[in-house]
Each structure stands twice: as C-alpha cells, then as structure tokens.
C-alpha cells in the first residue's frame with residue numbers, strides 16, 4: 505500500500521501542484537503547471553473547523569450558512585441549517601456533543617477569556633477526528649489524514665515560557681472535557697503550537713470572520729507581502745486562486761497579514777509565525793514605507809509626502825523640501841492616536857452618533873498630519889463611511905467611501921479582494937442614491953477584480969453580477985429616456 509506521502513503526491517499531481525522543501529522556509533506549495541489569474545490552484549475542506557465566538561449560534565457548524573438555524577438540543581452549542589448538514593457532521597458531533605456541554609460549564613469566566621474556547625473546541629474536534637479516522641469510522645485520503653497534522657510546523661522550541669504554560673493549561677482542559685480518552689498532554693500542547701502557526705480565519709465573501717479552520721494542504725503555502733494567490737472561502741470550503749500568472753515550478757504564496765503597512769509593521773505582524781520575510785517588498789528601499797506612514801507636508805497647499813532624512817531627526821517634503829521635526833510629528837501622532845482610541849471605544853459601546861462626531865474630530869486632526877494616501881486616514885474614512893451607513897446617511901457614507909478608493913488602489917496590489925469589495929460598497933451606495941452611471945462604473949470595477957479572487961459561481965458573486973446587469977439596464981434606460989426627451993424638445 506502507498507505511504508501517505510505517496511498518496512499526497514499522487515492526489516496533488518492531478519491538481520497541478522506539489523509539496524516540496526524550499527531552503528529557509530520549510531515546506532512549500534509549488535505549481536507543477538502554469539496558472540492564470542483567477543484560476544483555482546487548490547480547493548480544500550477543513551480537517552476540522554469551528555464557528556468563532558461571534559458566530560456560534562449564528563452560523564451552521566457544517567456549511568457556515570446563517571439561514572434556518574437550529575441548535576443541538578443537548579449541547580446547545582452546535583447549530584445546523586438543516587438535516588443534511590446535521591447528518592454530515594453527526595459522526596464527529598455525537599462524540600463532541602457531551603464534551604461541548606461539559607466545556608460550557610467547565611470554564612470559569614476567567615478561563616473563557618484566557619483559554620480561547622474556539623481553539624479548545626478545534627482541538628477537541630482534532631482529537632476526535634483522528635480517533636474516527638484511526639478506527640476507520642470515517643474515510644481518510646492523501647490530503648485528509650492526521651499525518652498531515654503531524655507534519656505541520658510548530659516552532660515549539662521558539663515559543664516563550666508563558667505561552668507554553670498556556671498551551672499546557674489548554675491541554676489539561678481538553679483532557680478534562682474528554683475524560684474517556686487518555687491523551688498525551690505534551691503532544692496536545694505541541695499541537696496547540698502547530699494550530700497557532702497554521703490556522704485560518706474562515707471569512708464570508710465580504711471578508712467578515714466567521715470561524716476557524718485547519719486546512720492541511722493549504723497550510724503548506726508560505727507567506728509573501730506580494731503574494732501570487734489569495735484564499736477565499738465559500739462556506740467553510742477554502743479556494744486558493746492565482747492573482748498573478750504563476751509559472752510552472754514557481755512557489756505559490758499568500759499573505760498571512762494585512763499588507764497595507766510599513767515593512768517594520770509587517771515584520772511585527774509576522775512575529776507569531778517566527779520568520780523574517782525577505783519578499784521583494786521587504787528588501788526594497790523605504791520610499792513605499794514613507795508613503796504608507798504618510799506624513800504630509802506642513803504647507804497645507806502642498807500635496808507632497810515626507811521622507812525621513814538620513815539622520816532621522818526630521819522629515820522632508822519630497823515636493824517642496826520643507827522639513828518637519830520628527831519629535832513634533834511623533835507627538836502629534838500619539839495625540840491623534842489617543843483621540844482615535846477614544847472614538848473606537850465609543851463606537852464599540854454602540855453609540856454611533858457620538859462615535860461619528862468623535863471620528864470627525866480625529867479625521868480633522870489626521871488631515872493636518874497625514875497624507876491623503878496614508879493608511880491612517882484610510883482606516884478613519886472607512887470607519888466614518890460604515891458609521892454613516894449605520895446612521896442611514898447614504899450620501900455622506902458614499903463621500904467617505906469614495907475618498908478611500910484611490911488609497912486602496914495605491915496600497916494594495918491590483919487583484920486584491922479588498923479593492924474589489926470597496927468598489928462593491930461604493931457601487932451599492934451609488935445605486936441606492938440612483939447615481940446609476942457611477943454605480944455601473946464601480947460595480948464593473950468590483951466585478952473585474954472579484955471574478956479573479958472569488959470566481960463567479962458563489963451566491964455572493966451571482967448577486968453582484970445580477971446587480972451589475974440591473975444597473976447597466978437602468979443606465980441604458982435612463983440614457984435612452986434622456987435621448988427621447990431631447991428629441992421631443
């Protein structure tokens with residue numbers, strides 16, 4: 505019988521990819537044929553997954569749908585949208601059900617905060633799935649077996665003492681809620697460390713987080729700040745699509761982090777993965793960083809951006825050469841940050857009107873400090889747009905949304921789902937205000953990007969394409985009605 509490595513190689517060969525070692529990176533996913541932008545490189549179901557704390561009870565445990573949900577009457581944790589999903593999950597859930605009921609009572613409030621119930625549940629499912637596959641109660645395959653969990657990177661020797669202690673506590677808890685199994689607690693703690701470096705946040709098509717999942721082949725894909733692929737979920741199925749042409753023998757890469765950030769910040773975001781990125785963006789000069797950080801010229805009439813001078817004690821405008829003192833800039837930045845934190849906590853408390861006033865003050869201050877292509881102003885405009893949508897002030901929401909578009913296009917690569925989604929929001933706002941021609945333009949841009957990142961068959965994409973068709977028809981109708989009126993006159 506073929507070993508699991510041979511089975512994996514054979515299954516992946518049919519899909520045009522292979523898992524190989526790359527110096528300095530460990531394993532990597534390599535294309536064994538050319539892929540064009542928009543093409544699915546690999547599609548995978550999670551080995552295990554769980555809805556996150558916001559979506560427990562809000563999404564089906566099996567397909568992550570939010571419709572027609574019913575809770576399991578025993579554990580009151582698992583939710584299903586129908587019989588098919590319940591049956592599909594049953595073998596795992598019947599073992600997990602009592603444990604889930606135990607988990608909800610076993611955890612003190614303190615423990616719930618510290619021990620991340622989502623990860624505990626993921627581990628419970630991992631242990632139970634391994635048991636079911638070992639007993640051959642459920643099938644396994646080259647891309648769906650526990651050997652692939654064993655092969656995951658853990659960085660255990662680099663994990664700090666406090667984190668190790670936490671993993672040990674979490675392992676103990678898993679044993680407490682699965683008392684009938686004799687678990688190797690050291691191995692479970694080690695597996696928590698693997699989960700930390702390999703887990704994916706499962707998002708809906710608009711990139712709102714729904715849950716957590718472990719995808720054992722997709723986990724072999726390494727990071728780049730200029731990735732050639734993206735991961736998008738349909739339900740809990742992960743699709744990796746090329747966003748650039750990928751040549752045969754080229755490594756497939758995705759981004760693990762928010763890439764609209766300076767090199768220093770990106771390296772900081774990557775700390776949980778224990779490596780230093782050496783992608784082309786990370787080894788480039790600092791001009792891009794200066795733009796992302798985005799300090800503006802002191803002269804409000806000048807639209808130049810600042811670069812730190814060689815001693816780093818001042819920043820100089822690249823257009824008119826006026827300098828700003830570094831200390832003064834940092835002081836202003838920390839004052840604005842305080843205001844922004846205050847605004848954010850008002851928003852979290854649900855007071856949209858007060859948050860709106862506070863964010864407007866933040867924006868006013870940020871405009872004095874940051875360039876209009878900075879990521880700081882981008883986040884504030886985004887938030888102001890969302891708050892105005894909540895307040896049903898569509899006109900103002902659109903104004904802020906439009907301000908963000910050039911920044912999105914500047915700070916993200918061309919086929920980034922976030923740009924597509926921002927055009928989608930803009931198009932919807934324009935359409936609801938009956939700015940039909942603008943809506944057609946925005947929705948067309950959205951569709952052009954999202955058909956590459958999301959494909960065309962998901963419910964979300966079908967809705968977008970129907971909306972675009974309707975907007976086009978309406979625009980045509982308005983145009984021809986206008987022509988007729990002119991002829992009448």
Ligand SMILES: C[S@@+](CC[C@H](N)C(=O)[O-])C[C@H]1O[C@@H](n2cnc3c(N)ncnc32)[C@H](O)[C@@H]1O
Nearest residue numbers: 529530531657701702723724725726727777779
């Ligand atoms: C999700 S795993 C990716 C697959 C991994 N290389 C393996 O051998 O299983 C994440 C880990 O891969 C490594 N890694 C990912 N991207 C990298 C990169 N650009 N450079 C170096 N190491 C990288 C790091 O060790 C990271 O913690």
